[in-house]
Amino acid sequence: MIDKGVRTVRVGVVGCGYWGPKLIRNFHSIPGSELSMVADLRQDRLDHIKGLYPSVETTTSYEALLDSSVEAVAIATPVSRHFEMARQALLANKHVLVEKPLTQNTEYANALIDLARERKRILMVGHTFEYNPAVEYLKSLIESGELGRVYYVNATRVNLGIFQKDINVIWDLAPHDVSILLYLLGLKPDQISARGSAYVQPGIEDVAYVTLNFPNGIMADVRVSWLDPCKIRRITVVGSKKMVVYDDVDPNEKIRIYDKGVDAPPYSDTMEQFRLSYRYGDITTPAISNAEPLAIETSHFLECIRSGKTPRSDGAVGRDVVRILEAAQRSLRNGGSSEHLAN
Ligand SMILES: NC(=O)c1ccc[n+]([C@@H]2O[C@H](COP(=O)([O-])OP(=O)(O)OC[C@H]3O[C@@H](n4cnc5c(N)ncnc54)[C@H](O)[C@@H]3O)[C@@H](O)[C@H]2O)c1
Numbered sequence: 001m002i003d004k005g006v007r008t009v010r011v012g013v014v015g016c017g018y019w020g021p022k023l024i025r026n027f028h029s030i031p032g033s034e035l036s037m038v039a040d041l042r043q044d045r046l047d048h049i050k051g052l053y054p055s056v057e058t059t060t061s062y063e064a065l066l067d068s069s070v071e072a073v074a075i076a077t078p079v080s081r082h083f084e085m086a087r088q089a090l091l092a093n094k095h096v097l098v099e100k101p102l103t104q105n106t107e108y109a110n111a112l113i114d115l116a117r118e119r120k121r122i123l124m125v126g127h128t129f130e131y132n133p134a135v136e137y138l139k140s141l142i143e144s145g146e147l148g149r150v151y152y153v154n155a156t157r158v159n160l161g162i163f164q165k166d167i168n169v170i171w172d173l174a175p176h177d178v179s180i181l182l183y184l185l186g187l188k189p190d191q192i193s194a195r196g197s198a199y200v201q202p203g204i205e206d207v208a209y210v211t212l213n214f215p216n217g218i219m220a221d222v223r224v225s226w227l228d229p230c231k232i233r234r235i236t237v238v239g240s241k242k243m244v245v246y247d248d249v250d251p252n253e254k255i256r257i258y259d260k261g262v263d264a265p266p267y268s269d270t271m272e273q274f275r276l277s278y279r280y281g282d283i284t285t286p287a288i289s290n291a292e293p294l295a296i297e298t299s300h301f302l303e304c305i306r307s308g309k310t311p312r313s314d315g316a317v318g319r320d321v322v323r324i325l326e327a328a329q330r331s332l333r334n335g336g337s338s339e340h341l342a343n
Contacts, residue, residue, distance in 0.1 A: 006032035009302045012065045012094075014039040014085060015076035016049050018162070019099060023074045023126075026298040028053055033302055039065040066092040072122075072305055074298075075099060079167050083108040086123070090115045095122040095305045097298075100175040101325060102318030109319035116315055122304045124311040125318030127179035131297040133289040134254040138237065138246050139184050141257070147239025148261075153181060153220040154236045158228035168205040170194065170328050173224040178212075178321050179313065180235065181222075187214045188320060188343045194328040195336040199227055210328045253285040 011027045013020055016038055027035040037057045038049050046058035059065060065073065066088060072095040075085050083103045089096045090112065102125040103109045116123035129135050141147055155177040164172050182188060189212035196208030210222040233248035243258040259281025268274040297313075304311045327339040 006302075007306055008032050008034050009072055009305055010034045010036045010070045011072045011074065011302075012037040012039065012068065012070035013074045013076065014062055014065060015078075015081075015099075016040045016045045017042075017076070020045075020074075020076035021049065021052075022294055023076055023097075023298065024049060024053070024056075026292070026294050027074065028056070030295055030299050030302070032306075033298070036070055037065050037068050062088070066094065071095060072097065072301070074126075074301075076126075079104055079171060083112065086112050087115060090119050090121055090123070093119055093121065095301075097124045097126060097301045098318070099126040100128075100179070100318075101125075101171060101322050102315065103322055104171075106319060106323050106326060109315065109322045113315035113319060122301070122311060123315040123318075124301050124304065125313050125315065125321075126297065127175070127183075127313040127317065127321070128293050128297055129176050129180045130183045130313050130317075131300065132248075132293040133291055133296075134246055134248065135180055135183065137255055137286065137288055138235070138244060141242075141244060142184055142237065142239075146242060146257075147237060147244065148241030149216075149239060150185065150218050151238045151240060152218060153184075153238070155180070155220065155222045156232045156234050158223065158225040159231040160228060161226055163200060163204075163206065163226050165201070165204070168196070168198070168208070168329075169224045169226050170196065170205065170208045170210065170332065171325055172226075174208070174210055174222055174325060174328065175321050177222045177224070177235070178324050179317065181212065181214075181220050182317065182320060183312075184237070185214055185218060187216070187218070188341065189214050189220070189324060190341055190343060192324060192327040192331060192339045192341060193336050194331040196332050205332065208328075208332065212324070254288050255286055257284045257286070259283070 027033045039059050039062050073089040074097040076099045086096050086098045157173045191213040194210040196205035198205045206227045207225040212220045235246045237244045245256045261279045263277045331337050331339045
């Protein structure tokens, strides 16, 4: 959509499998965006997009997209293609939005960060949940001190499918929870361990449990699975004053704040005197904006291009997530070893 108030940015999208069409829909409709070209190797996917957006040019050649007048490229291809495609786009002086996870390893992520800096281009990673109004609300609750000291976080992201062929469930689903944790806590973990099993496809873990230990004694557990009967997308944050449950699947009450807690007696000399006091207060469900996170994310990308501002989920945040996924992968291969991350 062309909006008179802001400079219009011409955008190209590569990859229109499952996720690409959602980016395409947003870049076609958000103010100040002109979706001009879409690339994919599959002609049937391009025909589908052409049917939806007849004015958009389609091509099977990524090079043609890079040779075109687009100022920005969004990359929604399999993870194994992210690095090379983002590198080519930056070399062609395009601003780049890369889907999560940014790259397959830290070395590649660092190379993209350096190249973007050199070329003075925006490099952003599609950590969609960092733009989710419920996650933003949760962050404001933590920062305001309403929850007290954060003790621990539990994140569950499970469903039946979608099975990936090139990456395991940690690289597919955990980027969401890891990026949420880094954003919420404003901290990086110093220790990571992971366990997992491959039940359906040999060698590709479909179920995994990742534990992250943050400074200040905060522990976070992330459970990810493609092999679960129920779709659960839930994060519980337990603080010294209050506890919060963020349920992304609940259409109306995404955030529930529980005024619950436990206080230990200030002192006790005997077991009889030692009595914990439990607090059972109100449960509140604040109104949360239902704006689409991807619309906020794509608008933010274009706004950063116009202003030169650093994106919330810039290359460095993308690299931090990749480092954590790498550490989790090492731990998984080493039978759940505790991996240290120097921060
Ligand atoms: N942010 C989110 O919430 C979210 C959700 C799902 C997927 N994703 C990410 O989106 C990316 C794509 O995932 P998907 O599930 O859509 O995958 P997909 O396999 O459904 O689609 C990938 C598309 O890329 C095309 N492609 C592959 N190589 C290409 C090339 N060299 N040139 C042009 N096109 C090429 C394929 O033909 C396919 O249509 C992944 O990085 C994934 O992690 C993000």
